[in-house]
Amino acid sequence: MDSRVKIFTAFFLLVAGFFLSGCITYQISRYVEGDEVVLPNDRLEVGKTTLGEVLSLIGAPDNVAKVGMENLLIYERALLYRNRIKVGFPIPLSSLLRTSFDASAYGTLVRYDSLALFFNSEGILSHKTFEKGSSHPYFKTLFSSNR
Amino acid sequence: MRSTVKILAVLLITTLLSGCIVLGKNKQFQPFDSTELDKLSPGQTKASEVTEIFGAPSEVVELANGNAYVYKRTVTKGTVCWLLLITLGNAEKQHDQLVFFFDLNDTLTHYGLSLDADKAKYGLPR
Numbered sequence: 001m002d003s004r005v006k007i008f009t010a011f012f013l014l015v016a017g018f019f020l021s022g023c024i025t026y027q028i029s030r031y032v033e034g035d036e037v038v039l040p041n042d043r044l045e046v047g048k049t050t051l052g053e054v055l056s057l058i059g060a061p062d063n064v065a066k067v068g069m070e071n072l073l074i075y076e077r078a079l080l081y082r083n084r085i086k087v088g089f090p091i092p093l094s095s096l097l098r099t100s101f102d103a104s105a106y107g108t109l110v111r112y113d114s115l116a117l118f119f120n121s122e123g124i125l126s127h128k129t130f131e132k133g134s135s136h137p138y139f140k141t142l143f144s145s146n147r
Numbered sequence: 148m149r150s151t152v153k154i155l156a157v158l159l160i161t162t163l164l165s166g167c168i169v170l171g172k173n174k175q176f177q178p179f180d181s182t183e184l185d186k187l188s189p190g191q192t193k194a195s196e197v198t199e200i201f202g203a204p205s206e207v208v209e210l211a212n213g214n215a216y217v218y219k220r221t222v223t224k225g226t227v228c229w230l231l232l233i234t235l236g237n238a239e240k241q242h243d244q245l246v247f248f249f250d251l252n253d254t255l256t257h258y259g260l261s262l263d264a265d266k267a268k269y270g271l272p273r
Contacts, residue, residue: 003152010155029236030272035263051248052189055259060244064208064215071210081272121212123256 027084027106034062034077037113039130044117051123058115067118070126075115081138082108109142166230170269175221177205179245181260194253201245210248213256218245222264228271241267 043049043057054073061073088102111133120126179201186192186200197216198204204216225238243264248257 007151007155010152010159014155014159024232025234026232027234027236028272031238031240033240035241035261035266052257055246055257058259059261060246060259062242062244064210064217064246066208066210069211071212123212 023088025086027082027086029080029082029084031080032078037075037077037115039115044125044128046125046127049125051119054117054125069121071119073117073119077113077134078110079113079134080108080110082106107142109138111136111141166228168229169227171225173223173225177218177220178202179218179220181243181245181262184258184260187255187258189255189257192255194249194255197247197255213248213250214253216247216249219243220264222267224267224269226269226271235271237270237272239267239270241265
């Protein structure tokens with residue numbers, strides 16, 4: 001390639017880089033709350049495991065609640081992912097023109113890993129439920145028709 | 148001619164990599180000391196003794212057979228990196244949590260402790 005063409009290409013990319021800055025942006029955001037939730041299935045036995053054993057095994061719950069005559073302990077981790085693409089003119093034109101071009105699209109998905117443990121009034125585990133929301137892939141879950 | 152190409156290449160790379168990074172930390176502090184747990188004995192310690200040692204709880208929850216006192220402190224660490232066309236943001240929130248369970252007579256039955264606040268990290272989304 002001719003050296004003049006190379007210089008022109010590099011100069012064009014440089015100028016385009018300056019002008020595109022802020023024009024097209026792609027944002028990737030992640031937010032995590034809480035530590036990893038694991039279900040020690042082999043050590044949690046319904047009708048046998050006590051509240052004390054659970055607390056020494058998994059630690060303090062994230063939430064405690066009363067459900068009827070039972071107590072509920074919830075261990076939870078929330079994972080938020082957001083992707084956003086924005087296309088717009090980098091220089092605000094509102095002071096010069098009444099119209100300005102700006103378009104953006106984003107998708108946010110919050111997934112929860114939750115372990116819920118129910119204890120009867122004697123402090124014995126009556127039932128348990130675990131959902132690993134983070135195992136669902138981001139794009140497939142976000143664009144799935146399932147609610 | 149070659150030097151011009153080199154200068155333009157350096158400028159191009161600099162432009163493409165131009166950006167900035169921000170690190171932030173947010174702390175919701177509660178001064179409970181988990182080493183004081185040795186002073187407690189389930190079946191004997193009263194709720195008033197717990198509040199005397201650990202202070203006022205963040206939350207009190209009414210349970211089917213008593214109450215739970217929750218002590219919580221939180222650390223959030225955030226990282227944002229702006230590049231020419233891409234912005235990357237990451238935030239991580241972790242808790243230290245101490246939960247005491249009392250029966251209807253306000254006597255301590257159980258307690259649980261989780262110390263995860265130190266696990267909050269700076270970083271980019273992955």
